[in-house]
Amino acid sequence: xxxxxxxxxxxxxxxxxxxxxxxxxxxxxxxxxxxxxxxxxxxxxxxxxxxxxxxxxxxxxxxxxxxxxxxxxxxxxxxxxxxxxxxxxxxxxxxxxxxxxxxxxxxxxxxxxxxxxxxxxxxxxxxxxxxxxxxxxxxxxxxxxxxxxxxxxxxxxxxxxxxxxxxxxxxxxxxxxxxxxxxxxxxxxxxxxxxxxxxxxxxxxxxxxxxxxxxxxxxxxxxxxxxxxxxxxxxxxxxxxxxxxxxxxxxxxxxxxxxxxxxxxxxxxxxxxxxxxxxxxxxxxxxxxxxxxxxxxxxxxxxxxxxxxxxxxxxxxxxxxxxxxxxxxxxxxxxxxxxxxxxxxxxxxxxxxxxxxxxxxxx
Numbered sequence: 001x002x003x004x005x006x007x008x009x010x011x012x013x014x015x016x017x018x019x020x021x022x023x024x025x026x027x028x029x030x031x032x033x034x035x036x037x038x039x040x041x042x043x044x045x046x047x048x049x050x051x052x053x054x055x056x057x058x059x060x061x062x063x064x065x066x067x068x069x070x071x072x073x074x075x076x077x078x079x080x081x082x083x084x085x086x087x088x089x090x091x092x093x094x095x096x097x098x099x100x101x102x103x104x105x106x107x108x109x110x111x112x113x114x115x116x117x118x119x120x121x122x123x124x125x126x127x128x129x130x131x132x133x134x135x136x137x138x139x140x141x142x143x144x145x146x147x148x149x150x151x152x153x154x155x156x157x158x159x160x161x162x163x164x165x166x167x168x169x170x171x172x173x174x175x176x177x178x179x180x181x182x183x184x185x186x187x188x189x190x191x192x193x194x195x196x197x198x199x200x201x202x203x204x205x206x207x208x209x210x211x212x213x214x215x216x217x218x219x220x221x222x223x224x225x226x227x228x229x230x231x232x233x234x235x236x237x238x239x240x241x242x243x244x245x246x247x248x249x250x251x252x253x254x255x256x257x258x259x260x261x262x263x264x265x266x267x268x269x270x271x272x273x274x275x276x277x278x279x280x281x282x283x284x285x286x287x288x289x290x291x292x293x294x295x296x297x298x299x300x301x302x303x304x305x306x307x308x309x310x311x312x313x314x315x316x317x318x319x320x321x322x323x324x325x326x327x328x329x330x331x332x333x334x335x336x337x338x339x340x341x342x343x344x345x346x347x348x349x350x351x352x353x354x355x356x357x358x359x360x361x362x363x
Contacts, residue, residue, distance in 0.1 A: 004098050006057075009050045016040070016047035049098040056091045063087060100350050108209035108284070109175035114277040115148075115207055118163045119156065120183065122201020127160030129186045129311075130203040132334060134164050137177075139336025146170030151270050152258055165274060167210070174209040179322075179345040181207050182308030189314065198314060202307070210273070211280035218276070224248040225268070230259035247271045254278055323348045 019040045022028065028036065066072060066080040117133050119126040141148045152165040168177065185202045193199065230244040244259035245267040256278070258271035310319045311330060318333050318341070319326040325344050327333065333341065 003095055004050075004053065004102065006054075009054050009098075012043065012050045013047055013054070016043045019043065046098070046101045049094065049101055052094045053091070053098050056087055056094055060084060060087045060091060096354070099354055103350065103353050106175070106178075109178075110172055111174045112146075112167065112169040112210040113174045113177055113207050114151075114210060114274055115166045115168050115177070116164070116205070117161065118204050119161065120202035120204050122186075122199065124156060124158040124160060125186075125188075125190050125199050126201035126203055127156035127162055128158060128190075129160070129184075129201055130164070131159070131161040132186075133184060133203055133205065134161060134166070136334050136336055136338070137166075137168070137180075140338045141168055141170070141173075141336075143336060144170060144173075144176070146173055150260070151274065152260060167273070169210075174207065176342050176346070177207045178209075179342070179349070180205050185307050185310045187310065187312045187314070208277040208281040209284070211276035216276045216279045216283070218249070218272075218279070222250050224250060227264060243267060245271050247275055249275055249279065252279065252282065254282075320345070 019036050023033065023036055023040065063080045063084040067077050067084055069077070072080075115137060117130050117137075119130040122129070138148050147169045149167045149169070150164065151167055152163070154162040154164070156162050183202050183204055185200060187198055187200050189196050190199050224247070226246040226248075227242045228244050228246065229242050243262055243264045244257065245264060246255065246257045247268070248255045254275060256271045256275045258267040258274070261267045261270065308320065308322055310321065311334075312319070313330060315328075316330045317326055317328045318330050320341060323344055325341070327340055329337070329340075
């Protein structure tokens with residue numbers, strides 16, 4: 001693991017103190033005060049971690065000197081060595097915390113997200129599983145204080161979902177959900193299965209950071225917009241006006257449809273929101289592929305061709321195949337208790353990026 005140089009630690013602590021002093025004067029222009037407040041809040045945890053590392057390093061150096069001092073009596077040297085052992089145990093974790101805080105951040109981490117779930121192989125059982133996944137994410141969002149808004153939903157005859165697209169709004173949504181993208185597999189006995197045979201089916205999940213206007217420039221001439229009458233299951237008309245909207249982005253071939261709202265204007269706004277998110281994610285994936293030499297790591301790749309997780313109902317377990325983590329708490333997870341999974345995926349991603357920094361420093 002790379003260690004943070006002393007000069008950088010001193011610079012971080014100094015910058016945090018300088019900002020605090022400037023803000024305390026009370027005579028800053030409002031715009032500058034807001035800008036400094038943002039930087040101060042971002043630096044606060046970094047400064048705390050930096051001070052801890054600096055203090056432990058200094059304490060270790062003092063204890064090493066005391067333990068090696070031949071003029072000290074034996075009892076004092078033994079005491080110094082005992083204390084030094086404790087400091088050496090605490091220092092690596094403090095160094096790691098600081099290094100993680102200084103890792104390059106994904107600019108999209110703090111954003112809201114677009115969640116897309118689609119039934120895959122497995123027919124009606126896959127559609128039921130897609131509905132289960134949506135409920136799972138809705139419940140997890142509730143525990144995080146996020147707001148979920150269904151943007152597009154296509155139901156299945158057996159009560160499941162063929163497809164659902166939702167907006168998940170809140171702070172840090174993408175950071176905690178981005179590793180959910182991929183193929184989710186379920187193994188269970190369907191309610192209609194008389195012989196008790198276990199069926200395997202799947203659903204795909206995509207989590208896209210919500211794009212802002214400045215992220216994606218869309219030329220109106222690149223769009224083909226069609227309006228049509230919204231319809232429900234079985235072709236039943238849910239309203240009698242041409243309020244549904246289909247937007248085709250001609251350069252990329254992306255097509256987005258929206259018919260949940262009775263207003264054509266609202267449907268168009270929702271469709272553009274999804275289109276922007278998808279175009280933004282395409283650009284992010286392109287840049288990530290170029291940076292990684294077209295080879296992405298499994299964690300955080302968003303590669304939807306990979307099976308990332310299996311939900312085994314008969315055995316009550318969930319296995320995330322990317323990090324070889326198995327949890328025997330399937331019911332709790334389906335009720336939205338995702339913190340163990342999410343936390344493990346984030347920790348693995350941090351470990352991989354720290355290892356990458358160490359490799360880069362060594363080469």
